[in-house]
Structure formats: structure tokens, C-alpha cells
Amino acid sequence: MSKPVNPMAIGGFTVGALVLLVVGLLMFGGGQFFNADKIRYVIFFDSSLNGLEVGAPVKMQGVKIGTVTEVKLELDPNTAKVYKPVVVEIDRKSFVGMEGRPEEISNDPKRQKANADKMVKEGFRARLEMQSLLTGLLYVDFGMYPDKPAQYTRLNYQGLVELxxxxxxxxxxxxxxESMMEKLRDVPLDKMVADFSETLREIRNLLGSKEMQRSNAALTKTLEGMEKTLATLNQNLEPILRESKATVTSANALVQDSRSMVNDVHRDVRPVLAGAEKSMAAATTALDTANATLQKAQSAIVTVEGAVGPDSALNETLLALKNAARSVKNLTDYLERHPESLVFGKGH
Structure with missing residues (x-):
């Protein structure tokens, strides 16, 4: 006959199995079943991680968006190079859309990688910053640095997307x-100091030479002469300025008088010029009449030339009349070219 089953043993076994299941989920699932609102990324820092601890804040523009969950060391046996992966956990609820609604972030690793690459292309980078100078603790800060190149290790750490x-x-x-120190090491300081010492020595010798002493004496005499000249100039400058001012005043008065005289002459000459124009018009009319008369006289001369001798009184009269007409014509032409001669006379 079988023994009865102890209910306490069955209950303890069931509870133990549940505990093991929960522990297994936490160990092998990385807490993802309880952290559905978290996204994990890995960052390989080249800087020293002294001061960065698990639980350190992850910030962006001063706003906390997550925490540091792992700080590890990873050794590459082939190259003996040490890598320092830092796993950060970002809270989805830290990001909202333009209308204040929670931003939808995909759980798909491919989508996460595409989104991360897009942000990195715009300059998204991570860097370590100090929380406090007193404690020396560090935190991870995300920011936009488009001028800084994006560097990846291309290592696979737990299948996480690398930032x-x-x-x-x-x-x-x-x-x-360090770069400045390297450049300073390449500078020949010993030679520069030696050259500088030699230059100082030459300057000292030059200052103590007889030529420099004579130059100083000559310069002193020149300065003394300049001081005397300036003193004399200061004494005579005021009378010169006073005479110059009087000369300028006289010149201004002379210019004013000349301007008034020119205006008076212009006012007096204007009627004379008008009369000269009338006289010229009358002379032109007289000239035209004389020309007509001369032409008629020439015709008459041709008619009576056969009956009158070349030395007759009539012929001489006609010649005189012709010369008079020519003189009147010349006078009229001259007046047309020089009307001012009626006022100032010929030759002005």
C-alpha cells in the first residue's frame, strides 16, 4: 500500500520551480520582459572610465534619458587590445513627439539600427562628462557634433547597436x-638661447661703442637746436598769423570790389552793345544799298565807257565811289567780328 503524498512537499516543489523560472528569465532574458520601455545600446569609449559607475545617468542636452547598466573590459586575444564596452539603457518615455505624445520607438533591431544611423549622420555622438569636480564621477552625455567624425569598433557585443x-x-x-609639447621638443631651444645671448652681447657692445656715444651727442645737439627753433617759431608765429589774417581780409575786400566793378561794367556795356547791334544792322542795310548802287553804276560805266575817256572826271568819281563802298563793307565786316571796338576802340 503506497504512502500518502505530502501536500507541503508538492507546494514547495511548485514554488521552487517558479522561482527557478523567474531567475532564468532574469538571467537569460536580460530583464527585457520587465523593461519593455527600455532600449539598450553599447558604446566603446577610448577615454578612461575612472569615475563612470553602473547607475550613472545618461543625459541629452541636460535632460536625463537613461542610465548606465554595464561597464566592462573586453580583451582581444589576437591583438592584445583592450576595449571598454559601456551599455546604456534609454527610457522610451523620455522622448515625445511635436504634440507632446510619446514617441514610438521600434523594438526591431534593424529599425533601431536604421534610426541610430540616421541620427549619427546628423552628428549624434556620445561623450563622457564630469558630474562634479569634487566627486570626479562621470556620466554619459549625448549631443550633436557634426564636425566630429563618427568612429566605430564594429565589434558585436551582445547583439546591441553601437553608438x-x-x-x-x-x-x-x-x-x-601633448601635441604642443611634441612640437616644443622639436624646437632647437639651445640654439635659440645661444643666438639670443649673442644678440644681447652685440647690442651691449654697440651701446657702449664710441660711435654710439658720438651719435648720442649729435642727437642731443639736434634736439637742442630743434627746441630753439620751436621757441623762435612760437614767438614769431602770432604776428605772422595776425598779418596773414589781415592779408586775407584785404584780399576778400578786393575780390568783393572787383566783383562789384565787373557787375557795373557789365550793366553799362549791355546798352552799348545793344546800340552797336542796331548800328551794325543799319550799316548792313547801307552796305546792301551801296552794293546795289555800285552794280548800277558799273552798268552805267559799261554803257558810257566808250564815250567817256579813262581819265575823265566821271570815271574818277565812279572809282572813288567804288572804293568808298569797299571801305564801308570792310568796316561792317570788322564790326561784326569785333563789336566791342565801338566801346573800347580798335585794337582792344
Whole structure:
């Protein structure tokens, strides 16, 4: 006859099995069943991780978006190179859309990789920053650094998407200082110091030479002469300026008088010029009449030339009349070219 089954033993066995199941899920599932709102990424930092601890905050633009869950060392046996993977866990609820609604982030690793690559292309980088100078603790800061190149290790760590990192500010300062020290080591300081000492020695010899002493004496005399000249100039400058001012005043008065005289002459000459124009018009009319008369006289001369001798009184009269007409014509032409001669006379 079989023994009765102990209910306590059955209950204990069942509870133990459930506990083992939960522990297995936590160990092999990485807590993903309880962290559906978390996304994990891996970052391989080149900087020292001293001060970065598990639980350190992960921030972006000063806002906490997650925490550090793992800080490990990974050794490559082929190259003996040490890598420092840091796993960060990002809270989905930290990101919202333009309308304040929670941003949908896919659980698909391929989608996560595509989204991460898009952000990295825009300059998304991770770097270590110091939480406090007193404690020396570090945190992971995400920011946009499009001018910094994205560097990957291309290592597979737990199948997580890798995010690129850049050196810390301290590392950049240290690198710059080391670069400057390398350049200073290449500078021939001994030769530069020797050349500088030689230059100082030559300057000292030059300053103590007789030529420099004579030059100083000559310069002193020149300066003294300049001081005397300036003193004399200061004494005579005021009278010169006063005379110059009086001369300028006289010149201005002369210019004003000349301007008034020109205006008066212009006002007086204008009527005379108008009368000259009328006289010229009358002379032109007289000239036309004389020309007509001359033509008639020439015709008459041709008619009576056969009856009158060349030395007759009539012929001489006609010649005189012709010469008079020519003189009147010349006078009229001259007045047309020089009307001012009626006022100032011929030759002005």
C-alpha cells in the first residue's frame, strides 16, 4: 500500500520551480520582459572610465534619458587590445513627439539600427562628462557634433547597436597639450638661447661703442637746436598769423570790389552793345544799298565807257565811289567780328 503524498512537499516543489523560472528569465532574458520601455545600446569609449559607475545617468542636452547598466573590459586575444564596452539603457518615455505624445520607438533591431544611423549622420555622438569636480564621477552625455567624425569598433557585443563616441573635453585638452609639447621638443631651444645671448652681447657692445656715444651727442645737439627753433617759431608765429589774417581780409575786400566793378561794367556795356547791334544792322542795310548802287553804276560805266575817256572826271568819281563802298563793307565786316571796338576802340 503506497504512502500518502505530502501536500507541503508538492507546494514547495511548485514554488521552487517558479522561482527557478523567474531567475532564468532574469538571467537569460536580460530583464527585457520587465523593461519593455527600455532600449539598450553599447558604446566603446577610448577615454578612461575612472569615475563612470553602473547607475550613472545618461543625459541629452541636460535632460536625463537613461542610465548606465554595464561597464566592462573586453580583451582581444589576437591583438592584445583592450576595449571598454559601456551599455546604456534609454527610457522610451523620455522622448515625445511635436504634440507632446510619446514617441514610438521600434523594438526591431534593424529599425533601431536604421534610426541610430540616421541620427549619427546628423552628428549624434556620445561623450563622457564630469558630474562634479569634487566627486570626479562621470556620466554619459549625448549631443550633436557634426564636425566630429563618427568612429566605430564594429565589434558585436551582445547583439546591441553601437553608438559612436568622441573624446572628452579633458582628453582633447590633454591631446592638444601633448601635441604642443611634441612640437616644443622639436624646437632647437639651445640654439635659440645661444643666438639670443649673442644678440644681447652685440647690442651691449654697440651701446657702449664710441660711435654710439658720438651719435648720442649729435642727437642731443639736434634736439637742442630743434627746441630753439620751436621757441623762435612760437614767438614769431602770432604776428605772422595776425598779418596773414589781415592779408586775407584785404584780399576778400578786393575780390568783393572787383566783383562789384565787373557787375557795373557789365550793366553799362549791355546798352552799348545793344546800340552797336542796331548800328551794325543799319550799316548792313547801307552796305546792301551801296552794293546795289555800285552794280548800277558799273552798268552805267559799261554803257558810257566808250564815250567817256579813262581819265575823265566821271570815271574818277565812279572809282572813288567804288572804293568808298569797299571801305564801308570792310568796316561792317570788322564790326561784326569785333563789336566791342565801338566801346573800347580798335585794337582792344
Amino acid at each position: 559612436p563616441c568622441i573624446p572628452t573635453t579633458v582628453d582633447e585638452l590633454r591631446s592638444t597639450a
